[in-house]
Amino acid sequence: MKDSYYFHNEHQLFRKSLKDFLQKEVLLNVDSWEEIGRLPKSIFKKFGDMGFFGLGMDEKYGGVNTDLFYLVILIEELNKCKSGGTAASLLAHSTLAMEHINKNASDQLKDKYLTKAIAGEYVGCLAITEPHSGSDVASLKTKAAKKGDFYIVNGAKTFITNGVYSDFIVAAVRTGKEGYDGISMLLIDHNSKGVEARPLKKLGWHASDTAELSFDNVKVPASNLIGKENMGFLYIMQRFELERLVLSIGSIAAAEDALEYALNYIAERKAFGRTINKFQVIRHHIAQLSAEIECQKAFNYQICKAFKNGQQVKKECAMSKLLSTELMDKVSYRVLQFLGGYGYMEEYKAARIFRDSRLGTIGGGTSEIMREIISASTIN
Numbered sequence: 325m326k327d328s329y330y331f332h333n334e335h336q337l338f339r340k341s342l343k344d345f346l347q348k349e350v351l352l353n354v355d356s357w358e359e360i361g362r363l364p365k366s367i368f369k370k371f372g373d374m375g376f377f378g379l380g381m382d383e384k385y386g387g388v389n390t391d392l393f394y395l396v397i398l399i400e401e402l403n404k405c406k407s408g409g410t411a412a413s414l415l416a417h418s419t420l421a422m423e424h425i426n427k428n429a430s431d432q433l434k435d436k437y438l439t440k441a442i443a444g445e446y447v448g449c450l451a452i453t454e455p456h457s458g459s460d461v462a463s464l465k466t467k468a469a470k471k472g473d474f475y476i477v478n479g480a481k482t483f484i485t486n487g488v489y490s491d492f493i494v495a496a497v498r499t500g501k502e503g504y505d506g507i508s509m510l511l512i513d514h515n516s517k518g519v520e521a522r523p524l525k526k527l528g529w530h531a532s533d534t535a536e537l538s539f540d541n542v543k544v545p546a547s548n549l550i551g552k553e554n555m556g557f558l559y560i561m562q563r564f565e566l567e568r569l570v571l572s573i574g575s576i577a578a579a580e581d582a583l584e585y586a587l588n589y590i591a592e593r594k595a596f597g598r599t600i601n602k603f604q605v606i607r608h609h610i611a612q613l614s615a616e617i618e619c620q621k622a623f624n625y626q627i628c629k630a631f632k633n634g635q636q637v638k639k640e641c642a643m644s645k646l647l648s649t650e651l652m653d654k655v656s657y658r659v660l661q662f663l664g665g666y667g668y669m670e671e672y673k674a675a676r677i678f679r680d681s682r683l684g685t686i687g688g689g690t691s692e693i694m695r696e697i698i699s700a701s702t703i704n
Contacts, residue, residue, distance in 0.1 A: 339397045354406065354531060357409070358531045362532065385434050403581070409530050428559055466495065466498060467497065467499075468544070477512065481536070500554045510548055528679030571684055580617055649684030
């Protein structure tokens with residue numbers, strides 16, 4: 325399926341501008357960011373200056389009135405930087421933390437936080453997962469007790485992208501009874517007294533900082549409530565569709581890029597007197613992976629169009645996320661195998677690609693949860 329079915333000329337001009345920016349400001353720096361374990365805040369400001377964080381956001385606060393496929397382009401090109409952590413950190417800020425503020429926060433909160441987040445002056449994180457509740461969001465334990473004009477927050481979150489260096493936290497907290505109905509979304513300043521962040525070491529995504537957050541009697545203004553009290557579970561579920569699309573689109577873009585990386589290698593690597601791209605077994609693997617990537621990309625674009633048009637795509641997003649992330653795992657395994665011993669060496673990007681891909685089938689709901697969602701929508 326040709327890109328022109330979904331992307332018009334303005335989209336393609338945007339892609340070119342973005343690629344030029346990434347070549348200058350990101351690709352030359354990702355190795356150093358991988359080493360230090362985080363992105364410098366200066367890169368967020370540069371993204372903000374270019375308007376990349378404002379795609380589809382409220383124009384009143386510095387956003388840009390663009391359709392979903394501009395965001396698709398941003399996701400794709402970020403995931404072709406061969407640094408899953410770089411893409412994760414930037415997109416966790418814009419498509420996770422900022423999205424909750426943009427969709428549900430008061431004008432007061434948007435004025436204070438969304439404007440600066442779009443400009444790249446503030447960095448945000450979304451804190452839902454807890455040490456004892458991941459995909460089971462309804463069982464979260466972090467409590468926010470209302471006392472006058474404030475909430476007092478106690479609890480812990482884990483696996484939080486941007487959790488160490490962010491300026492604000494969009495946190496899911498329990499303000500009511502146990503279960504689905506007692507969850508709210510609260511915006512917490514990271515520098516509030518009682519907030520602590522412990523850095524976590526990860527298998528992959530080394531360029532993004534990841535934290536375990538603890539809240540010890542953190543005093544948060546009641547006006548920092550995002551949306552309505554005890555409606556947080558609904559807001560989280562509504563945002564999950566976009567989060568899963570982000571992971572799906574990113575996985576396929578990364579798979580495309582990884583396969584291109586392998587194609588360049590096998591065109592130069594020689595064995596038994598010829599380049600290894602001449603061996604049938606390798607050519608057939610390439611053909612199979614290429615076909616699967618193209619088919620999955622077409623499916624993802626179809627879902628994006630339906631999502632853009634306001635259609636219900638919960639099941640389709642789960643399908644997309646399941647198939648896209650597992651395909652990326654398959655591609656990353658095969659790419660490393662194409663490179664043989666060199667693929668196992670850190671000086672080659674295949675090792676990083678392999679490590680980074682593994683998170684896709686876990687984050688945003690595991691593959692097992694995706695199968696549960698699909699089966700519930702398919703089997704009577």
